[in-house]
Amino acid sequence: MHVIATAGHIDHGKSTLVKALTGIDPDRLPEEKERGLTIDLGFAWFDLPGGETVGVVDVPGHERFIKNMVAGVGSINAVLFVVAADDGWMPQSTEHLQILSLLDIKSGLIILTKVDMVDKETVELQKQEIRSRTRGTFLEHSPIICFSAPDGKGRDEIVAEVGAMLERLPLAKNLDSPRLFIDRSFVAKGSGTVVTGTLIEGAIQTGQELELCPAGKRVRVRSLQNHKRVIERAVPVCRVAANISGAGREDAVRGSALVLPGRFRPTSVIAAKINTLPGLPTSLKNGAEVKFYLGTAGTIGRVKFFDCDRLDGDSEGIAVIRLDDEICCRIGDRFIIRQTSPPATIGGGMVLDWDYAGVKLSKTRQVEILKRRGRLDIESIVETDLVRFGSLDVKRLRLNSCFTEEELNKYLAGAENVVKSGTEIIDRSYLEKYADSVKELLNDFHRQQPWAAGIAPGDLSRKLRLPMEQLSKIIDHMISLGEIEQANGLLKIKGYSPHLKSDQKELARRLMEVLSANPLSSPLKKEFIAENPAYEIVINFLRDQGEIIELNGGVLFTRDDFTAVAARISSFLSHEGKATASQLKDHLGTTRKYMIPILEKLDMLEITRREGDYRVPGANL
Numbered sequence: 001m002h003v004i005a006t007a008g009h010i011d012h013g014k015s016t017l018v019k020a021l022t023g024i025d026p027d028r029l030p031e032e033k034e035r036g037l038t039i040d041l042g043f044a045w046f047d048l049p050g051g052e053t054v055g056v057v058d059v060p061g062h063e064r065f066i067k068n069m070v071a072g073v074g075s076i077n078a079v080l081f082v083v084a085a086d087d088g089w090m091p092q093s094t095e096h097l098q099i100l101s102l103l104d105i106k107s108g109l110i111i112l113t114k115v116d117m118v119d120k121e122t123v124e125l126q127k128q129e130i131r132s133r134t135r136g137t138f139l140e141h142s143p144i145i146c147f148s149a150p151d152g153k154g155r156d157e158i159v160a161e162v163g164a165m166l167e168r169l170p171l172a173k174n175l176d177s178p179r180l181f182i183d184r185s186f187v188a189k190g191s192g193t194v195v196t197g198t199l200i201e202g203a204i205q206t207g208q209e210l211e212l213c214p215a216g217k218r219v220r221v222r223s224l225q226n227h228k229r230v231i232e233r234a235v236p237v238c239r240v241a242a243n244i245s246g247a248g249r250e251d252a253v254r255g256s257a258l259v260l261p262g263r264f265r266p267t268s269v270i271a272a273k274i275n276t277l278p279g280l281p282t283s284l285k286n287g288a289e290v291k292f293y294l295g296t297a298g299t300i301g302r303v304k305f306f307d308c309d310r311l312d313g314d315s316e317g318i319a320v321i322r323l324d325d326e327i328c329c330r331i332g333d334r335f336i337i338r339q340t341s342p343p344a345t346i347g348g349g350m351v352l353d354w355d356y357a358g359v360k361l362s363k364t365r366q367v368e369i370l371k372r373r374g375r376l377d378i379e380s381i382v383e384t385d386l387v388r389f390g391s392l393d394v395k396r397l398r399l400n401s402c403f404t405e406e407e408l409n410k411y412l413a414g415a416e417n418v419v420k421s422g423t424e425i426i427d428r429s430y431l432e433k434y435a436d437s438v439k440e441l442l443n444d445f446h447r448q449q450p451w452a453a454g455i456a457p458g459d460l461s462r463k464l465r466l467p468m469e470q471l472s473k474i475i476d477h478m479i480s481l482g483e484i485e486q487a488n489g490l491l492k493i494k495g496y497s498p499h500l501k502s503d504q505k506e507l508a509r510r511l512m513e514v515l516s517a518n519p520l521s522s523p524l525k526k527e528f529i530a531e532n533p534a535y536e537i538v539i540n541f542l543r544d545q546g547e548i549i550e551l552n553g554g555v556l557f558t559r560d561d562f563t564a565v566a567a568r569i570s571s572f573l574s575h576e577g578k579a580t581a582s583q584l585k586d587h588l589g590t591t592r593k594y595m596i597p598i599l600e601k602l603d604m605l606e607i608t609r610r611e612g613d614y615r616v617p618g619a620n621l
Helices: 014-022 030-035 063-073 091-102 120-134 155-168 363-373 378-389 394-398 405-414 428-448 457-464 468-480 502-517 525-531 535-544 559-576 581-588 592-604
Strands: 002-008 042-047 053-058 078-084 107-113 144-146 179-188 192-201 209-213 217-226 229-231 238-245 257-259 267-276 289-294 297-305 316-327 334-339 344-353 391-393 418-421 424-427 484-487 490-493 548-550 556-558 608-611 614-617
Touching: 002 014, 002 091, 002 155, 002 238, 014 042, 014 053, 014 078, 014 107, 014 155, 053 238, 078 091, 078 155, 091 120, 091 334, 091 344, 107 120, 107 155, 120 144, 144 155, 179 238, 192 257, 267 363, 289 316, 316 363, 344 363, 363 378, 378 391, 378 394, 378 405, 378 418, 378 424, 391 394, 394 405, 394 424, 418 428, 418 468, 424 428, 424 468, 428 457, 428 468, 428 484, 428 490, 457 468, 468 484, 502 535, 502 548, 502 556, 502 559, 525 535, 535 548, 548 559, 556 559, 559 581, 559 592, 559 614, 581 592, 592 608, 592 614
Parallel strands: 002 053, 002 078, 078 107, 107 144
Antiparallel strands: 042 053, 179 192, 179 257, 192 238, 209 217, 209 257, 217 229, 217 238, 267 316, 267 344, 289 297, 289 334, 297 316, 334 344, 391 424, 418 424, 484 490, 548 556, 608 614
16 A cells, blocks of 8 residues: 655645545645635545556645645655746745655655646746756656646646556555554544544554554544454554544644554653755754654754754755654654744754663763664664663663564574563663673682672672673673572672681680580670671671571570570470560579560560460471
């Protein structure tokens, strides 16, 4: 299926041509009929000899309605470029051709209308002028077909050439995510909200749930029409009228798009490549306010260049454009920019990044990244996103993408430069860079504090000056490779065993001797540390290794001594049934300072259980 558009200067016979081809008057508004002037977009269609139906978007030629013209040609891939034989090439002829070129339209026919109003010599002169004006453009080698409205002369030739042109066009990319730019919405009596537009990618079918972008409202397709024929499924490229439920006309204004839920996110900040037209009367300056047109959307934007202070005519620059209103765009979308006053087309460009707010990279680096994205291949898009984000959720990569799900999955499955971790992908070189730093820091930590079980991730984050969110992905990757391990929330090199230094080992030996000599009256932890501060590390190490037991109040036991004390208490309770803390204290021959922490620990282990002033056997006795 195909949709083509008209283009050309005002009153050069575009609507008359469309009516001759289709039998349909594209001027639908009363004001258009009254003034004989196309103000808004008109729509019609005709059948080729082979039976294929071709949609036609008739666009206004008047300078004041250029925004409507852009809305009409922004979703098509071929054009009927109209020049009147009695007027010849005119200012809007030039501007329309420039806009078509900026939108990367590559195919078209040139229709020389009103040939019945001039002589043959004038026709030939006009053809020569057209050839001169189109030299170096996509229309340079296009056929020039003469057309006369009164007798329809040239109509059959136009139809034949349209068929031949469309056969040469490459097939539209079959993106699995539909997008229908809305150019008109209205309420049909008894049906509700109806939207129309050119379906440029993906398929839409009756009953499907879609979303209005940027409004964010979910809608359901109640019915579809193509050229007033009811259809169940629409495929690109074709004109579609969709009757939707779930939203009103105010939610589906021109410039909105019908899209698949979760596959597009609206934006008001884009990064773009901008190309200016030759012969600009003034430069496009940094911070300039422009009129911005993409698809059927039009809004005000402000341009901020990365690589220059201004663009003169016939130049290219990389910029961020901040828009007054949100739009629905993909990477690779083409747009037009115009002066706000006096109105004139400045240039156009291509969307390189659909959401470019808050980027913290040098201008030089940003230019490098954005220029690379201009290749529009998956590898460049993924790798430059990873430079910006460090890691990337696959769901975000699919947002506003110019690739199919299958293409993305195939790339990610075979890419050697990225690592997939769950739903995240991470740049391998980024991982390796920080993985080496993590290992170096952990090895230094182990050398300096060999007794420690490991380092807390938060401490590692601060040492690396890396956000915890990013560090977590690096840690997960290193754990999956078996390079590091995590236990009790601490990180260490895989297989590392904490140990004491030789002088600490001597302190540990003396500590164990003192504790075992008088288990129920040994010094408290603070008393050991008061004697020698080095005891703190030794005690903590032995406690973490399970060699000693530290109770509330700093009461310390060797593991064997605490086991023996617990056994004595268990035996006493098994025989007596219950006992007070005082009775158990007397039984053990200790003091309350030691007895209470012992019982609190045994309660926690469920070896004992407190009932009022008594202890009774617990579940684990």
